[in-house]
Amino acid sequence: MINIKEMLSSLSSLMSVSGFERYDKDRLLSLISPYFDAYREDAVGNFIFIKKANNEDAPLMLIDTHYDEIGMLVTDIKDNGFLSVTNVGGLDTRIMPAAEVTIYGKEMLFGVVDSTPPHLKDPKASKKLPKVSELLIDTGYTKETLSKIVSIGTPVSFYPRISELEGGYLVGKGLDNKACVAAAVSAIAPLNADSLRYNICLNLSTREEIGLVGGKVGAYHIDPDYAIVLDVNLAAAPDAPKHRTVKPGAGPSVSLSAVTDRALTHHIIDRAKRAEIPYQTVVETVSTGTNADVIALSRCGVPTAVVSVPLKGMHTYTEAVSLDDIEKTARLLREILTSEVPK
Amino acid sequence: MLNTLKKLIKISGVSGREHNLAEFIKTLLADYCDRIERDTLGNLIAFKRGTAEKPKKVMLAAHMDEIGFMTTFIEDSGLIRFGTIGGINFNAAAYSEVVFEQGIKGVLIPDKSVAPADYKATKFYVDIGARNKKEAERRVKIGDCFSLSPSLIRLCGERIAGRPFDDRIGCAILIDIAKKLKSCPDDVYFVFTVQEEVGCRGSKTAAFTIAPDYAIAYDVTSTGDMPGADPMAIKVGEGAAIKIKDASVICDNRLVSLMQKTAKENKIPFQNEILTAGGTDTSSMQVAGNGAVAGALSVPTRYIHSGVELLDIKDAKACSALTLALLANGLD
Incomplete structure (x- = not known):
């Protein structure tokens, strides 16, 4: 079995x-x-x-x-080394800020989705959810290095991690x-x-x-x-x-x-x-x-x-x-x- | 035609649950065709052989299914919640009698606190008079379908109102053609399709199986002859509507021209139909398999998808007469 x-x-x-x-x-x-x-x-x-x-x-x-x-595709490599993406399938932007992702370029890269800390947020700013096109992925690399590993169209997925919940539930x-x-x-x-x-x-x-x-x-x-x-x-x-x-x-x-x-x-x-x-x-x-x-x-x-x-x-x-x-x-x-x- | 329609509306056939209706139509047509069978999805296909040496295949289609509801949940109180099948107009359906496929009756009621402008399926329930969940569950199961109760009233002249004329009137036309058709050059397939109201599904698979050269759908169409109607040059009682276009299809203009010419020659009243919303089995038959020369004949109908759909039987008779004239000469 x-x-x-x-x-x-x-x-x-x-x-x-x-x-x-x-x-x-x-x-x-x-x-x-x-x-x-x-x-x-x-x-x-x-x-x-x-x-x-x-x-x-x-x-x-x-x-x-x-x-x-579901996942994402890289749409642009920004000057500051951040990546912008578009969605593949139904992506809920409520869960995206601070999410961990894997970028499947020439090498596998770890990334985190940018999120503004509450301290820096203008309390009067719009409470609307970000659009997928507004999400930015931080990899820590410079644009120059990143451009050698990632290109427009590179797929991005949620970071693969398996954990467990009580009661026999697998989470991932x-x-x-x-x-x-x-x-x-x-x-x-x-x-x-x-x-x-x-x-x-x-x-x-x-x-x-x-x-x-x-x-x-x-x-x-x-x-x-x-x-x-x-x-x-x-x-x-x-x-x-x-x-x-x-x-x-x-x-x-x-x-x-x-x-x-x-x-x-x-x-x-x-x-x-x-x-x-x-x-x-x-x-x-x-x-x-x-x-x-x-x-x-x-x-x-x-x-x-x-x-x-x-x-x-x-x-x-x-x-x-x-x-x-x-x-x-x-x-x-x-x-x-x-x-x-x-x- | 009217007598056939009266019989057809009495048998429930919510999309996906057309079995009983198909079996009834089968008994009506058995003597008038060479072969009659049901396919995987439940379409009823009656075949009549043509006389030509190499006959073309003509598919005539009317959908058996009607819009309705499916039970999703039974409250502790015994009231029944449901989802919709097809385009339900809740303003027209509120406080109506409904009947389940197993014959149980009930009434369709909106939540009292909801304004008519906010009507939607989740704000309605069906009351079958059950005292509690247990009593309701003895009569109705999750997944059971129901619809507004059928009705037919005679109005002025040959006009009638009731339901579900969409598309039992098309089925009645096909049955009328099958009974009157003597012999014709082409092979004719009378197809009573399933699941039109939820995406023209039955006609897709039936057209794939039959691979027709010509395909004609028979269905109701909207009219522009009532207060508040969208501008549309179609009137009840002015003859068979030869479809030129609807939201799902542009009919083959060779077939449209042939229909117009044949109607004129035979002095059959007709009008040209352009329907800006809504679709029919025409679209799926046009593109199934290798494709077909496709068109449609419609019966102008007011108040479609309500409990009082209104049409003139003379228009339905014109659709039948025009088809018989087309078939007599062959469509090629």
């Missing part, structure tokens, strides 16, 4: 800002390839891992877990969606060809955070019979509305939505009940905000369901996920892959 904590810690440390997912490709492959029969890539850089069932005619199941993470950056990558790999790893009811394509899809790109392209050429999208979901926090969140530590959530396939979704819920795996349902009326929205409409249509891992603090450098939720998600996925969808 895979040690989920170790796997997720390793995955979190990999740089995978949307569009730059290849950066740590070798380390990614060494983590995941051992558990699969084959591997291929496509035009948009999707990492596709294949595991075959004994029955060649078994239906093809696409499991889509996006691998990219990029757990959206590497928590689900860990769940998928740990579900599939122990399965052998005899037990699989499907031929499996696990797509660690790229560029989800900037428009569901990898999910869409992957579904088109993989052309699956079924698809399950694993993505994180907003976990309840003290100040968040109850009906829009899921409970952390209460198991995976299954999406009820117009875009997801009801028969496949009911099958998943049925397997969870039979195997006594705690689960929750979440209503996402029209669309799920995940790759499922494009996979379901690929070609002639693909029966698609969404299973999610609750995540606290989404799109921050202190995203928190329950290891127990990941383990339960993996168990549920294993139940699905070893049973047939009723006709």
